[in-house]
Amino acid sequence: MPEPDDEIFIQQCLQGDREAFGMLVSRHQRSVFNVALRMTKSYQEAQDITQAVFIKAYENLASYDTRFKFFSWIYRMAVNEALNNVKRSRRFEGLDPEHDYHTVLPTPEIDFEENEMSRNIQNALMFMKVDYRALIILKHLQGLSYEEIAYVMEIPEKTVKSRLFTARQMLKEVLLKRGYVENDR
Amino acid sequence: MIDDKYLQLMHAEIDGVNTPQQSAKLREYLGQRPEAQRLYEELTAATALLQELKPVEPPPHLQHAIMHALPPRVQFQQHFDFKAWLRKWVSPAFELKTALAFSGGLTIGLVFLILFTHRGLETEVSENSKLYGTIGLQHAGSGTQQTVRVVIQDAELHGTASLQHTGNQLSVIFSLSAPQPFDLSVAYDAAALSFTGVDVLEAGVISNLSVQNGTITFSPLSSKAFVVVFAKRTPAPAKIGLRALRAGSLIYENQISE
Numbered sequence: 001m002p003e004p005d006d007e008i009f010i011q012q013c014l015q016g017d018r019e020a021f022g023m024l025v026s027r028h029q030r031s032v033f034n035v036a037l038r039m040t041k042s043y044q045e046a047q048d049i050t051q052a053v054f055i056k057a058y059e060n061l062a063s064y065d066t067r068f069k070f071f072s073w074i075y076r077m078a079v080n081e082a083l084n085n086v087k088r089s090r091r092f093e094g095l096d097p098e099h100d101y102h103t104v105l106p107t108p109e110i111d112f113e114e115n116e117m118s119r120n121i122q123n124a125l126m127f128m129k130v131d132y133r134a135l136i137i138l139k140h141l142q143g144l145s146y147e148e149i150a151y152v153m154e155i156p157e158k159t160v161k162s163r164l165f166t167a168r169q170m171l172k173e174v175l176l177k178r179g180y181v182e183n184d185r
Numbered sequence: 186m187i188d189d190k191y192l193q194l195m196h197a198e199i200d201g202v203n204t205p206q207q208s209a210k211l212r213e214y215l216g217q218r219p220e221a222q223r224l225y226e227e228l229t230a231a232t233a234l235l236q237e238l239k240p241v242e243p244p245p246h247l248q249h250a251i252m253h254a255l256p257p258r259v260q261f262q263q264h265f266d267f268k269a270w271l272r273k274w275v276s277p278a279f280e281l282k283t284a285l286a287f288s289g290g291l292t293i294g295l296v297f298l299i300l301f302t303h304r305g306l307e308t309e310v311s312e313n314s315k316l317y318g319t320i321g322l323q324h325a326g327s328g329t330q331q332t333v334r335v336v337i338q339d340a341e342l343h344g345t346a347s348l349q350h351t352g353n354q355l356s357v358i359f360s361l362s363a364p365q366p367f368d369l370s371v372a373y374d375a376a377a378l379s380f381t382g383v384d385v386l387e388a389g390v391i392s393n394l395s396v397q398n399g400t401i402t403f404s405p406l407s408s409k410a411f412v413v414v415f416a417k418r419t420p421a422p423a424k425i426g427l428r429a430l431r432a433g434s435l436i437y438e439n440q441i442s443e
Contacts, residue, residue, distance in 0.1 A: 018255070025248050033243040047247055054251045118237040129382040139200075140235045165196045166385040172231040173394050180234060 006070035013061060021061075025054050028071055031142060032078045038137045039082035041126055043112050049085055053077045068151055075144070076152045079134050086130050117180075124174045132167035139164055186366050187221045188214075195225050199232055224392070333441055335427075341436045342367065342429050348441050354381075355423055355443075357413040361405070365431055368393070368404045371413050372426030375399040378415040385411045 006027070012020035032053055037046035056077055057064075064073055113119040125133050131153075138144045138152060149164075150157040194211040197203045203211065215222040333348040344361035355378060357371060373380070380401060385391055391411065394403040401413060417423060422443035429437035 018252075021255070022248070022252055025251050029243055029248055029251070030240065033247070034240050037241055038238065043241075047244065047250075050243065050247060051251050051254055055254055055256075058255050112241045114239055115237075117234075118239065121234050121237050132382075136235065140232060141238055141240075161193075161196070162385065165192070166383075166391075168196065168199070168228055168232060169385075169391060170394065171235075172227050173392065175231050175234060176227065 007066060010061060010064065010070065013058075021058055024057075024070070028074050029054070031071065032074055035075065035078045035137060035142060036082045036085075037112065038122065038125065038141060039079070039130070039134060040085060041122055045085060049078065049081045053081050056081075069148075072144075072148050072151050075138070075142070075148075076154070079138070079152055083130060083134065120178065120180060121175075124171065124178060124180070127174045128167065128170050132163060132170055135160070135164050135167045136171060187218070187224065191221060195221075195228060198225075199229060333443060335439055335441050337361070337437060337439070339437055341365070341431065346427055346439075346441060348423075348425060348443060350417075350423075350443055353417045355415045355417050357415075357425055357441075359412070360410045361429075363429075366404065367436060368402060368430045370426075370428040370430065371401045372428070373399055373401075373415065374424065377417065377419050377421060377423055379418055381414040381416055383411060383413050 004023075006024060009020040009023045013024070029050055033046050033050045036049035036053075037043065040046060040049070053074060057074060064070065111119075113122060125136065128136070134153065135149065138149050144152065146157050146160050146164075149160045153160065155163075191211060191214050194203060194207055194214075198208060198211055215225055332350075335346045337343050337346065342361060342363045344359065346361075347358040349356045349358060359369070361369075375398075380396055383391060383394065383401070383403065391403045391405050395401070405411065415423070424440060424442040427437070427439045427441065428435060
């Protein structure tokens with residue numbers, strides 16, 4: 001039996017069924033949490049951001065535009081919340097000319113990575129400007145389409161493609177300098 | 186130099202959206218261009234490495250924490266009762282309310298009309314300088330951007346480099362083309378400016394991006410429209426040094442200042 005669409009839970013919640021919102025949280029919290037985690041590289045901040053996003057979604061549920069998918073709306077809030085978090089803390093805002101690419105970044109308070117390679121790839125992401133980092137996360141880790149990313153990032157689809165191409169280029173350069181991609185030149 | 190359309194095909198191939206014909210066309214191109222083949226392999230390898238980042242499970246208590254933190258009661262929008270709304274408006278005060286609504290709408294419309302048709306005064310002053318090319322200085326309306334532009338007209342490189350200042354952000358906007366590949370170097374005073382990033386326009390690509398000791402260097406691979414962005418640390422006018430090199434030899438050099 002197929003699972004109910006998000007819209008059904010949203011309608012139930014708008015009619016006062018709080019547990020219906022719990023179903024939405026259960027369904028989407030993992031995705032939101034991972035977006036926040038990859039943006040901030042902090043397990044604790046990812047929890048805080050996830051909680052803030054769902055509270056905001058609950059408070060603004062009546063204004064949710066049903067023309068767009070619920071998860072896109074949630075992702076938009078998650079990305080904005082994570083961007084604000086990064087800029088507020090001024091950590092890992094992006095490429096820092098004072099740092100060598102081989103700089104070892106501080107270990108997070110909770111080591112959530114499976115292995116050394118994933119830890120290194122996450123570190124490479126942190127050397128990217130935060131807007132480009134978001135694009136890589138949404139496209140390659142969350143599997144969003146160009147159209148969905150355009151809605152989430154609130155930029156035209158053409159700009160999504162252009163910046164994504166640049167983001168891939170930046171990521172390649174960082175990985176090359178850290179020795180994770182071979183350069184046969 | 187890699188053709189723009191093949192760069193787009195590369196990225197589309199990575200995204201899996203090429204048709205069989207487009208994939209074949211790309212393969213043929215890559216077979217003929219070792220530089221393009223290398224770039225494609227590097228991009229593919231880099232994006233493949235992202236698969237190492239597996240989803241992480243949130244803590245088990247997170248959902249409970251979220252539900253516990255929800256406000257106790259949210260007044261969602263009530264079902265719209267048209268009859269009640271009609272009864273409210275069809276009253277002895279109907280004419281007054283209609284008049285007030287009309288006046289309010291007219292006022293809002295006039296405000297929007299004024300806001301969207303307003304144009305700032307612009308004056309343009311230009312002068313020939315002793316530097317190579319022509320510097321045109323444009324002042325936009327008060328409170329908006331100031332631009333200094335250098336026109337580059339050389340056998341080996343031509344286009345424009347513009348300096349644009351908005352708030353505390355300084356942008357160096359390039360639109361360049363050359364018959365042969367080149368490297369671009371942008372020098373700045375790290376005490377006065379903080380490098381923010383490079384934005385590539387028109388789906389272009391840059392490579393070999395490096396930032397060291399107040400100098401940014403990179404190699405434009407395709408369309409040469411891109412923006413180097415700084416944050417200003419001081420209000421003093423900023424100076425930017427521009428150098429273009431080919432195979433280590435200088436082909437163009439200039440400095441632009443606010």
